[in-house]
Amino acid sequence: MTAATPTKTKxxxxxxxxxxxxxxxxxxxxxxxxxxxxSTLFGAEPNTNIDPVCMGLPGTLPVLNQKVLEYAVxxxxxxxxxxxxxxxxxxxxxxxxxxxxxxQISQYDLPIAEHGWLEIxxxxxxxxxxxxxxGVTRLHMEEDAGKLVHGGSAGxxxxxxxxxSGSTFSLVDYNxxxxxxxxIVSEPDLRSGQEAAEYAQExxxxxxxxxxSDGNMQEGSLRCDVNISVRPIGTEKFGTKVEIKNMxxxxxxxxxxxxxxxxxxxxxxxxxxxxxxxxxxEEGAQxxxxxxxxxxxxxxxxxxxxxxxxxxxxxxQLEDWQSQLPELxxxxxxxxxSTLGLSPYDARILTDDRAVAEYFEATVAAGSSPKLAxxxxxxxxxxHLNKEGLPITQLPLTPDSLAEMIKLIENNTISNKxxxxxxxxxxxxxxxxxxxxxxxxxxxxxxxxxIEAAIAQVIDSFPSELEKYRSGKKSLLGFFVGxxxxxTGGKADPKLTNQMLQKKLDG
Numbered sequence: 491m492t493a494a495t496p497t498k499t500k501x502x503x504x505x506x507x508x509x510x511x512x513x514x515x516x517x518x519x520x521x522x523x524x525x526x527x528x529s530t531l532f533g534a535e536p537n538t539n540i541d542p543v544c545m546g547l548p549g550t551l552p553v554l555n556q557k558v559l560e561y562a563v564x565x566x567x568x569x570x571x572x573x574x575x576x577x578x579x580x581x582x583x584x585x586x587x588x589x590x591x592x593x594q595i596s597q598y599d600l601p602i603a604e605h606g607w608l609e610i611x612x613x614x615x616x617x618x619x620x621x622x623x624x625g626v627t628r629l630h631m632e633e634d635a636g637k638l639v640h641g642g643s644a645g646x647x648x649x650x651x652x653x654x655s656g657s658t659f660s661l662v663d664y665n666x667x668x669x670x671x672x673x674i675v676s677e678p679d680l681r682s683g684q685e686a687a688e689y690a691q692e693x694x695x696x697x698x699x700x701x702x703s704d705g706n707m708q709e710g711s712l713r714c715d716v717n718i719s720v721r722p723i724g725t726e727k728f729g730t731k732v733e734i735k736n737m738x739x740x741x742x743x744x745x746x747x748x749x750x751x752x753x754x755x756x757x758x759x760x761x762x763x764x765x766x767x768x769x770x771x772e773e774g775a776q777x778x779x780x781x782x783x784x785x786x787x788x789x790x791x792x793x794x795x796x797x798x799x800x801x802x803x804x805x806x807q808l809e810d811w812q813s814q815l816p817e818l819x820x821x822x823x824x825x826x827x828s829t830l831g832l833s834p835y836d837a838r839i840l841t842d843d844r845a846v847a848e849y850f851e852a853t854v855a856a857g858s859s860p861k862l863a864x865x866x867x868x869x870x871x872x873x874h875l876n877k878e879g880l881p882i883t884q885l886p887l888t889p890d891s892l893a894e895m896i897k898l899i900e901n902n903t904i905s906n907k908x909x910x911x912x913x914x915x916x917x918x919x920x921x922x923x924x925x926x927x928x929x930x931x932x933x934x935x936x937x938x939x940x941i942e943a944a945i946a947q948v949i950d951s952f953p954s955e956l957e958k959y960r961s962g963k964k965s966l967l968g969f970f971v972g973x974x975x976x977x978t979g980g981k982a983d984p985k986l987t988n989q990m991l992q993k994k995l996d997g
Contacts, residue, residue, distance in 0.1 A: 587660065719764070887917050905980065935982050
């Protein structure tokens with residue numbers, strides 16, 4: 491008997507996973523710099539917010555801004571970090587024209603905060619939240635460098651970013667030198683561009699809730715560098731790490747990661763070696779390009795900063811700063827869902843901005859249904875704010891007045907349509923919703939006799955439509971409802987009108 495020839499199966503293609511971590515520089519919203527009294531105001535004329543300390547002139551000594559320490563500790567607490575009772579500053583050595591002292595004061599082996607985490611939340615296709623904790627390795631304080639402008643109007647780049655070829659000269663603005671930063675380093679717990687973008691957004695929400703930073707990426711207040719490698723699924727060893735700089739938006743973070751995952755995977759499959767390097771994201775070309783081979787920490791030759799003493803945070807001071815923290819976005823999201831019955835989507839939208847969340851909560855506290863308050867804020871009110879370019883804190887319509895209008899709708903004093911009709915005036919001028927309804931004579935008509943008279947008038951006015959309806963074209967019900975509403979100036983109770991009209995038409 492002849493043995494059967496074994497069937498050759500095609501080897502399964504190797505599947506890869508990305509290992510991603512973010513290094514985020516967050517500018518603190520102090521009025522003065524970290525070690526001197528110069529202003530941190532963004533947009534000032536070049537080289538006007540400077541002083542001998544931030545310019546590194548001989549004989550000057552740095553003095554730590556107390557507010558920087560407070561903001562750094564609060565950020566660390568909000569990220570569930572362990573706050574170091576003892577930490578110090580270090581000198582990070584390197585030479586570049588936008589760094590006047592030729593070293594940066596930072597923190598190296600003893601940072602102010604370590605071993606924390608934050609929770610990210612992504613909604614699946616059914617609107618259900620997928621939650622994941624992302625570790626935070628450390629948070630440390632440091633000073634920012636200045637800003638280089640290459641070739642005049644040819645382009646702009648800050649330290650360690652784009653160096654434009656063909657530039658004939660470079661200009662330097664030292665306004666940013668000495669501006670206080672915290673650098674927040676995540677664990678390599680992220681696995682996709684979407685997770686990384688959500689992590690960066692949640693980080694921005696947290697610092698904005700705390701009031702320690704405005705988080706404006708377009709002004710450089712929040713700058714993210716991505717570290718990414720790929721490895722075959724199931725292996726423990728990390729692949730070769732590549733850093734991507736020049737991330738100026740959350741969408742850029744996601745797109746750059748997705749591009750880099752594809753680039754590295756394709757290279758590995760082709761037998762090419764991934765090198766440890768720094769790459770840049772080109773928004774126009776939607777690709778990353780090589781910038782330089784990555785330095786190691788030994789290249790910076792760290793040593794303790796001799797002009798600054800150690801930092802000690804007492805238990806009493808730590809307790810005081812802890813007590814000042816607001817309810818944070820993730821906690822609000824959970825509470826809105828579990829206590830107020832909102833959907834995960836509604837909770838995410840309302841908690842994205844602390845001022846919006848506080849406006850919503852004040853509306854609910856004034857007696858409004860949470861779901862109805864959410865609907866009005868996320869739709870009509872949000873559209874008005876976007877159109878006018880206003881923050882919700884400057885809205886003339888107060889939470890009390892919004893709650894009053896919603897209650898007028900709930901108790902059938904006015905219809906939802908009338909609510910939408912009066913809202914524009916309330917948004918612009920504010921005032922009492924109830925008083926405006928009374929002034930305009932817009933109280934809803936719920937008297938069956940009045941509605942019945944309007945129905946009889948409408949039916950008599952449209953005999954052909956009545957015949958079509960009774961011949962089976964039931965969609966004309968909406969037409970008749972509209973005509974009754976028109977006849978009553980939009981005041982007829984919609985629910986009662988529908989019931990009475992359908993009974994009359996079918997009869």
